Amino acid sequence: MSILVLADLHEGQLAGATAHVVAAAQAIGGDIDVLVAGEGVQAAAEAAAKLDGVSKVRVADNAVYAHQLAEPMGALLVELADGYTHVLASASTTGKNVLPRLAALKDVSQLSDVIAVDSADTFKRPIYAGNAIATVKSDDALKVITVRSTGFDAVGTSGSATIEAVDTVVENSQSSFVKEELAQSDRPELGGAKVVISGGRGMGNGENFKLLDGIADKLGAAIGASRAAVDAGFVPNDMQVGQTGKIVAPDLYIAVGISGAIQHLAGMKDSKVIVAINKDDEAPIFQVADYGLVGDLFEILPELESKL
Amino acid sequence: MKVLVAVKRVIDYNVKIRVKADHSDVDLTNVKMAMNPFCEIAVEEAVRLKEKGVATEVIAVSVGPKAAQEQLRTALALGADRAIHIETDERAESLAVAKLLAKVVEEEQPGLVVLGKQAIDTDNNQTGQMLAALTGLPQGTFASEVAVDGDKVNVTREIDGGLQTIALTLPAIVTTDLRLNEPRYAKLPDIMKAKKKPLDVKTPADYGVEVASKVSLLKVESPAERKGGVKVASVDELIDKLKNEAKVL
Numbered sequence: 001m002s003i004l005v006l007a008d009l010h011e012g013q014l015a016g017a018t019a020h021v022v023a024a025a026q027a028i029g030g031d032i033d034v035l036v037a038g039e040g041v042q043a044a045a046e047a048a049a050k051l052d053g054v055s056k057v058r059v060a061d062n063a064v065y066a067h068q069l070a071e072p073m074g075a076l077l078v079e080l081a082d083g084y085t086h087v088l089a090s091a092s093t094t095g096k097n098v099l100p101r102l103a104a105l106k107d108v109s110q111l112s113d114v115i116a117v118d119s120a121d122t123f124k125r126p127i128y129a130g131n132a133i134a135t136v137k138s139d140d141a142l143k144v145i146t147v148r149s150t151g152f153d154a155v156g157t158s159g160s161a162t163i164e165a166v167d168t169v170v171e172n173s174q175s176s177f178v179k180e181e182l183a184q185s186d187r188p189e190l191g192g193a194k195v196v197i198s199g200g201r202g203m204g205n206g207e208n209f210k211l212l213d214g215i216a217d218k219l220g221a222a223i224g225a226s227r228a229a230v231d232a233g234f235v236p237n238d239m240q241v242g243q244t245g246k247i248v249a250p251d252l253y254i255a256v257g258i259s260g261a262i263q264h265l266a267g268m269k270d271s272k273v274i275v276a277i278n279k280d281d282e283a284p285i286f287q288v289a290d291y292g293l294v295g296d297l298f299e300i301l302p303e304l305e306s307k308l
Numbered sequence: 309m310k311v312l313v314a315v316k317r318v319i320d321y322n323v324k325i326r327v328k329a330d331h332s333d334v335d336l337t338n339v340k341m342a343m344n345p346f347c348e349i350a351v352e353e354a355v356r357l358k359e360k361g362v363a364t365e366v367i368a369v370s371v372g373p374k375a376a377q378e379q380l381r382t383a384l385a386l387g388a389d390r391a392i393h394i395e396t397d398e399r400a401e402s403l404a405v406a407k408l409l410a411k412v413v414e415e416e417q418p419g420l421v422v423l424g425k426q427a428i429d430t431d432n433n434q435t436g437q438m439l440a441a442l443t444g445l446p447q448g449t450f451a452s453e454v455a456v457d458g459d460k461v462n463v464t465r466e467i468d469g470g471l472q473t474i475a476l477t478l479p480a481i482v483t484t485d486l487r488l489n490e491p492r493y494a495k496l497p498d499i500m501k502a503k504k505k506p507l508d509v510k511t512p513a514d515y516g517v518e519v520a521s522k523v524s525l526l527k528v529e530s531p532a533e534r535k536g537g538v539k540v541a542s543v544d545e546l547i548d549k550l551k552n553e554a555k556v557l
Contacts, residue, residue, distance in 0.1 A: 101440065
């Protein structure tokens with residue numbers, strides 16, 4: 001078995017999700033190479049070389065791979081995939097964007113959002129918004145897989161893999177980068193945070209989301225939101241937790257003013273401990289919450305902040 | 309230019325699904341079906357492009373059992389001009405659907421193909437990307453804004469850290485995110501008119517595409533149930549429980 005992991009980058013740096021994907025690769029077993037592709041990615045390559053279990057880091061550093069646009073990334077992966085039995089990437093927006101292109105160009109299926117490895121060809125993945133878990137077996141010669149990072153614990157960083165340059169440069173005249181608007185935040189990244197506090201429609205407006213700030217600061221938590229809160233324009237959509245947003249599985253998830261629709265539960269029900277704060281004691285969120293507090297969030301949140 | 313829009317018939321998003329007792333799959337007998345929500349957004353975007361004068365014709369296409377014609381009629385009622393149904397009772401995976409759609413693209417030569425970013429049943433998020441790869445066209449996935457400008461289209465994409473805008477040469481493939489638009493409802497007169505719009509029925513064999521895949525579904529299970537928790541009476545009790553019982557603070 002020989003596995004290629006596509007490294008996930010965030011603003012040119014190695015994203016935390018990569019260490020989880022390497023863990024999934026270890027569960028499959030075999031030689032693990034990591035591909036770091038982008039522009040100005042030497043630091044990311046060095047970080048990838050430290051991940052436990054990685055034997056080689058391959059670096060494609062070229063302007064054509066900047067922002068990891070799908071067309072050049074797909075073409076690069078097709079060039080490099082020969083000789084590997086598995087190609088893995090995290091189920092981030094980049095992995096989801098790029099990997100199906102590789103699969104189609106190699107005429108194989110892709111397995112998306114894998115949460116467990118049964119064997120080198122058999123995997124578990126959630127379907128129907130996480131309301132069922134499918135066990136699937138792939139007989140394709142090349143297995144193309146995106147990994148749900150919350151399904152695997154990150155590997156350590158005591159490795160020392162070799163780093164080698166990849167000279168392959170592909171052409172891309174079809175797509176170009178125009179601009180990026182990234183949400184700025186000092187808080188931990190939503191996908192990897194140990195504690196997440198999320199607000200829903202019950203927050204009433206965007207201004208009230210500030211009630212979560214103090215608590216998030218005290219707990220070192222990331223702030224999330226339900227789709228209702230995003231659609232109502234309270235907060236930007238990259239804060240959305242759910243089937244169509246981010247999937248999180250923190251140690252502690254605090255849902256404030258969130259009813260608990262199927263779509264939202266799909267994104268957080270694997271959290272270790274769930275706390276629900278809601279004034280409606282019939283809200284479905286209480287059926288999954290370990291600790292529920294029925295009451296007015298506008299009274300509870302300031303009290304909680306002062307007592308933490 | 310022509311706009312091609314792909315729609316899928318799936319279980320209604322409000323339905324609480326049941327896993328079959330023999331764990332072979334999810335039970336879909338007598339369950340309410342509907343158009344996949346992301347596909348509705350794709351249809352709406354295509355119809356808006358027509359209303360703006362960018363698109364000259366909107367063609368809806370679906371791969372699936374005979375009943376998928378209901379969803380194509382819905383697309384026609386929402387403003388699509390004609391429909392193509394590729395009928396198969398087999399479980400068509402993303403790759404097979406993408407291959408079939410690639411044949412339709414070859415035949416119809418649309419300027420833009422719009423798909424949903426994922427179907428809410430399989431949650432794959434693959435078909436649009438695979439279609440782009442097979443047709444050799446550029447892709448704008450998870451779109452929250454689509455602006456056609458001459459021979460280019462600017463697509464604003466929802467990415468993990470925020471938003472990214474890319475420019476693609478036309479023809480191109482776009483997949484829709486939820487915030488792209490708010491789909492309209494079909495009015496009764498439009499539903500009546502839709503019954504008279506053309507709907508071609510084809511089979512995968514007509515296109516020479518093999519639907520079977522090398523991925524087999526071994527088992528479908530319900531996820532581990534979370535144990536019902538407790539309600540606490542006060543903030544103090546909550547903090548105490550989190551510190552001493554759950555030990556997460």
